[in-house]
Amino acid sequence: MRRGARRSFAVAWLALAFAACVRDPSPAPPPTHGQHPNDFFFARAAAERRGAYPRYFSREQVYWTAIGADGDDRSALLSEDGALEPARRSFTIEPFLAVDGRFVSWADAEIEHALRDGDLPIPRVVWRARPIDLTTRAFVAGLPGASVLYATYRLANHGGAPSRADLWLGIRPFQVNPPWQSLNGAGGATAVHRIAREGRVVRVNGRHAIALLTPPDAFGAARLDQGGLADFLARGALAPGRDAVFDAGGFASAAARWRFTLAPGQVAEVVIAVPLHEASAFLAALPRAADAATHAAAAEDATARRWRARLSRAEIALPPASDPIVPALRAALGQILVARAGPALQPGTRTYARAWIRDGVLMESALLQLGVAETPRDFVHWYAPFQEPDGRVPCCVDERGRDTAVEHDSPGQLLYGIASLWRYERDVETVRALWPHVPRTVDYIERLRAQRLGPEWAAPAKRRFRGLLPESISHEGYWQNPVHSYWDDAWALRGLADAALLARVVGGGAAAQRFAALERAFAKDLRASIEATMAHHRVDFVPASADLGDFDPTATTIWLAPGRARGVLPPAALERTYERYVDDVRGRRAGAIAWDAYAPYELRNVEALVRLGRRDDALFVLREILGDQRPPGWRGWSEIVWRDPRAPQFLGDMPHAWISATYARAVRSLLVYERDDGALVLGAGVPLDWLRGEGVRVARLPTHWGPLAYRMREAGERRLVVEIDAGVERPPGGVVVEPPVAIRAARVDGAPAETGSARAVTATRLPARIEIDY
Structure with a gap:
């Protein structure tokens, strides 16, 4: 079968599964003269199934996070629904699924969010579309000026039977920023005039390169008057299934598809990458398709280690x-x-x-x-x-x-x-x-x-x-x-x-x-x-x-x-x-x-x-x-x-x-x-329930007088112990401990100490051990 025919067949098959995706299956006429593109897409979204367009075109707020390398002047955005924007006012890469013939968009899944290890700037979006989960992870690897955006899409079958799962990644003329973000440039629609696929690389507007590190089974691009992404996913009418398209109005879109049949417990992963700067060196040394997941995992681990050390x-x-x-x-x-x-x-x-x-x-x-x-x-x-x-x-x-x-x-x-x-x-x-x-x-x-x-x-x-x-x-x-x-x-x-x-x-x-x-x-x-x-x-x-x-x-x-x-x-x-x-x-x-x-x-x-x-x-x-x-x-x-x-x-x-x-x-x-009087005040916002068990511990915490290390915890009935290490030069006003209790008696290094109206104890030499009875 010819490549173009094979792509058209794949999209036509999808039409059978997605027949209910769009109420009006006819290709979208372009915006009228003078009509703002956002107004056009608000109208299109109202006429189509919820989820066919970004959430904001349903006039709902959408949230996002930023992804980038420390100090780089270019960064990406990831929306709460999984849409990825590689660069400011560029385009988005948006996932869709077909799970055993059932269309799944952001509107059809239960969505969860997390950061790697709970705190690193490596975000994750999880769609739960039983029995399939789709986990989107995005991170920026490399140094400023040579950074690369990676996205991995992991499909997992949590059901008790085999499941057919298709992942579609749409390239769309939209931003993550919603239309009502009007300061410093309007959000919503953006201009995508040209999309062209060359092997494992898709170029958008001639400036941005998407490396499909995991090669897709099918790919197609279309002008708006041929049918936008939501249209061709519903109609299978992306004839002639072309690898390249030019849309004078700036509304070109495309999609790549990966098809999997997953046994219970089985997972599959798709990896893409977008260089955020000059792309030629990266594109000249793409990993083998079979090594894509391993390559991305190693890049993510290295990025995580760099962030962990920094934070x-x-x-x-x-x-x-x-x-x-x-x-x-x-x-x-x-x-x-x-x-x-x-x-x-x-x-x-x-x-x-x-x-x-x-x-x-x-x-x-x-x-x-x-x-x-x-x-x-x-x-x-x-x-x-x-x-x-x-x-x-x-x-x-x-x-x-x-x-x-x-x-x-x-x-x-x-x-x-x-x-x-x-x-x-x-x-x-x-x-x-x-x-x-x-x-x-x-x-x-x-x-x-x-x-x-x-x-x-x-x-x-x-x-x-x-x-x-x-x-x-x-x-x-x-x-x-x-x-x-x-x-x-x-x-x-x-x-x-x-x-x-x-x-x-x-x-x-x-x-x-x-x-x-x-x-x-x-x-x-x-x-x-x-x-x-x-x-x-x-x-x-x-x-x-x-x-x-x-x-x-x-x-x-x-x-x-x-x-x-x-x-x-x-x-x-x-x-x-x-x-x-x-x-x-x-x-x-x-x-x-x-x-x-x-x-x-x-x-x-x-x-x-x-x-x-x-x-x-x-x-x-x-x-x-x-x-x-x-x-x-x-x-x-x-x-x-x-x-x-x-x-x-x-x-x-x-x-x-x-x-x-x-x-x-x-x-x-x-x-x-x-404090203004030259005192270093410890624990003034710590509640008593934090002091049970291991209590509070800080180390290498900079202050005006050097790095601070101390521990504060309960030590027996109605007694607190504060241990302050050497390292801080003597502050002019001393080191003042303000515990979350009324002080009955206090000792500093075993000697009775003044308690400042039962609210504070001051140490004038370090290291120091302070015992507080309350």
Whole structure:
């Protein structure tokens, strides 16, 4: 039989099995003039069987995760339904099954999700289509600039009788990003003009190469007017069963088929690979078809080993009662590293494929806090030269250069980013190399403040704005109407303190004194402004802006972490802010408060609650937001969480790496944080039930004073033991243990110890063994 006839016969056979797939079996007419392709496919999806098109064309939300090599500037997406997008705005590779003549799409299977080992950025999608399971695994192997996307499709027969299972992989003109992802380019349909198969390689648009490492039994490509993928799977009318097609409208599609008859317990595997960069070297050395599964398994194992080494530099061991906190923590680190492009730390790979200094320094600090130092160093050295000669720090940088939006949090963030490198690495030469940016940034902050220090700002109507930074749109809530945001001021105050520290590091005594004086003056003005704003708006909480007197605890948290709130924020207002916030979260979960959506940036509040001594509230908030990872097995968050998980609404990006960093910082704060007075605080967010059995153990955990290792556990009835190893230099404020109990008595290395109102024990020498009776 001729090859083309054999393919046509295979597709025709499939028509018998899939006769019910499509209500209207006629080929699809192309979109009308002026009709958006997404509108066309919304209509097509409504006319066809659910599952014939991606979930979003049924106007349902779809979730996804990113896959890439650490530091590469190209990455793939895998949807929760198993569609794989090799490159931004490229195409998708989507699986379908025929199980004993029964059509199976994402809509017909029970779907599960997981990461390799529960925390590595190697995702898995499992379709349970009894008796056949289809497991899709995707990973990116190799180094940045030479990486390769692999996907393996494993079919397993879990039934008691032989089963015929066909796997179809469709190449489709769609993205993983849904149509309502309209920022930085619309999602949904994309342009695929040309598909051509040459042996085991399929080329798409002449740019992308799909290596069919496991050769298929059948292959066919079609224009839209001949029938899209769903049409030809239903009709078997892919005549003449061609290997190549050109669609002027950009709606070409194709499918490859693998047919198996599986005995009970038998498995079969199909492997494909897509080079993410120049493909010729990879395509010239494809493994033999018989070795495809072995080749892919070896590449996946090597990739897993590389990720494990990268994500396990700091050791954190918590008891099972804490799950899934630690796996989600390691997954969060992987998400930050997958999202970055070279030195640029980015919050996402599609919608937010840009480097914000705001996001970047918090991702930098999360990586530093968990032992990944070289990436933060590269980021700060890369971003700092984008500073303007007048000292302005751009809010954002991408391939087009600096963003010119007026956002006044950036100066303080750059200073914080430079100081963070010093705190965790203590490398004087790094500070010297970056020092020219420090006085330039301080001068810029001083000039901004001067705009609100004239005599007119002493008038009663303007007094609450005196000494603040001018209006800006840096905080997301103010992008339409710039205001005097205390978010900006908190970052600037933090930056001035850091500038004084950096001046001392390089021996600039006069500069250090000047910067410290500027910080003190600014803190005084801020305290007066906040009190005036509270009085003006008649509020009892810390306001987020002087103009509005608005309640925004997630923004206010910056005052506490990483900010410097001591002596600035009214203590009673600070307590009321977080008391109200926790009440709101409880009301939201109980259904007592109406809500449509929230942002998991709220994880920042965990750090604030820990620092305020609200241990139980911190853990409650952490677990509530952990419950909104979608899908849970991939351990990632979108920027916006909608109450209705299938609402077709904007998500931001997934996984959102700034939120991943916020989570990482929050988890670390449960175990250790550095206090403004120079104390290293241990265990302030650890609950008592974590201390049973093996308890809590950390090792190689970076701090401002060196690597920390400690163990905290129960040791007999109503007694805790904390063992702190040497390695941390003596913090100025000592090592303070805040256990989850009221302390009755305590001993440090056998000697009675002060207990700080029964809440804390301080060790001034290390190593130390602390016994706490309660």
